[in-house]
Amino acid sequence: MDGVRALKVFMVHNSYQVRGGEDSVFENECLMLQDALELDTYIASNDSIGGILSKFLASVNVFFSAFTFFIF
Secondary structure, three states, X not given: OOOOOOOEEEEEEEEOOOOOHHHHHHHHHHXXXXXXXXXXXXXXXXXXXXXXXXXXXXXXXXXXXXXXXXXX
16 A cells, blocks of 8 residues: 555443443454554453442542553
């Protein structure tokens, strides 16, 4: 592809503690797009939310997550 730049797509997904339809849809969309585009993904999981302290911290980070901010 001389002179043509591939379209770049960044997909973000949060997987839940119980696998559901959203997980399957995300995986299928990635499979469909990865051949045609330059695809990058970020997948987070809420498996770490279990106790009362982690639930409180998750509620505090609803609007802004400093941890995720510094990853990028």
